Amino acid sequence: MLKNNFFVDNLVKSHNDEQVLIDLYKTSIKRMSSGNFNLRSCNTNSVKLKEIMIADGKYITHNNSFDKVLGYLYDPSRDVIKLAPPRIKLNAEKVTKRFILSQCSKVFDPLSLVAPVSVKGKNLISKLWKNKKSENHWDEPVGEEDLSTWHSLSKELNKLDELEFPRFTLSEDKPTTLILYCDASKSAFGYVGYAVQEGTSCNLLAKTKVAPVKNKTLPTLELMAVSLAYKALFNIFKTYKNVRFSNVFVASDAQIIISWLLSDTVKTKNLFA
Numbered sequence: 001m002l003k004n005n006f007f008v009d010n011l012v013k014s015h016n017d018e019q020v021l022i023d024l025y026k027t028s029i030k031r032m033s034s035g036n037f038n039l040r041s042c043n044t045n046s047v048k049l050k051e052i053m054i055a056d057g058k059y060i061t062h063n064n065s066f067d068k069v070l071g072y073l074y075d076p077s078r079d080v081i082k083l084a085p086p087r088i089k090l091n092a093e094k095v096t097k098r099f100i101l102s103q104c105s106k107v108f109d110p111l112s113l114v115a116p117v118s119v120k121g122k123n124l125i126s127k128l129w130k131n132k133k134s135e136n137h138w139d140e141p142v143g144e145e146d147l148s149t150w151h152s153l154s155k156e157l158n159k160l161d162e163l164e165f166p167r168f169t170l171s172e173d174k175p176t177t178l179i180l181y182c183d184a185s186k187s188a189f190g191y192v193g194y195a196v197q198e199g200t201s202c203n204l205l206a207k208t209k210v211a212p213v214k215n216k217t218l219p220t221l222e223l224m225a226v227s228l229a230y231k232a233l234f235n236i237f238k239t240y241k242n243v244r245f246s247n248v249f250v251a252s253d254a255q256i257i258i259s260w261l262l263s264d265t266v267k268t269k270n271l272f273a
Contacts, residue, residue, distance in 0.1 A: 045076040071108045085161040097128045098138045112206035119208040126210045169202045175246040180229040182252045184221035191229035222254040
């Protein structure tokens with residue numbers, strides 16, 4: 001567990017059995033102590049384990065109900081996660097390409113839980129890049145149309161931390177159906193992955209990319225979305241290696257793409273997603 005569940009300085013582990021977690025906690029403390037590492041600032045949604053952590057002096061205490069875990073905020077009492085507040089500046093005196101890029105970069109969302117909103121920022125930056133007119137394009141004020149788009153988008157970005165998502169996703173002891181939905185438009189392409197167990201679905205992850213600057217046909221972008229999803233499958237299987245995936249589906253509503261994938265003849269040039 002210590003080898004596979006440490007992310008920089010965060011140790012994150014979940015399990016269906018409370019006693020197993022208690023044993024893992026005690027073993028982790030012992031193993032880390034043997035190397036002179038002090039495992040501290042612990043938290044859990046288990047009442048029993050929380051009492052043990054408090055008795056050991058390892059439980060983290062502060063006035064906020066949320067703890068920061070791998071860039072997200074986690075509330076153990078309700079077992080939900082959300083994004084950290086991006087704190088986007090709404091009333092900047094000068095809005096430039098550099099400013100918009102720096103503000104959009106404040107949204108940290110590696111699972112792309114809020115991709116439908118964050119992709120708007122990517123598209124705006126892509127548009128500004130295409131419209132560069134001078135060597136100083138990074139620091140020139142954007143046009144009125146782009147400024148209006150940014151004002152609207154910045155308000156949406158500042159509300160992203162109001163969205164909450166269930167922390168719990170999958171049980172290792174239940175058969176699981178994995179579905180990746182792929183789609184594309186002229187401006188972006190991507191996928192979203194859902195896992196279904198006993199009729200209950202959860203959002204595992206998603207990913208979006210801005211369409212290349214060099215124009216691609218819509219069918220090609222649809223194919224790039226499918227390619228992106230297939231690459232994600234390997235990471236999902238590696239991450240959830242103890243989960244039994246009984247069915248796996250990669251879905252696209254583009255009939256031409258399905259035809260290409262089922263054909264023995266190569267219908268398009270090499271592409272990278």
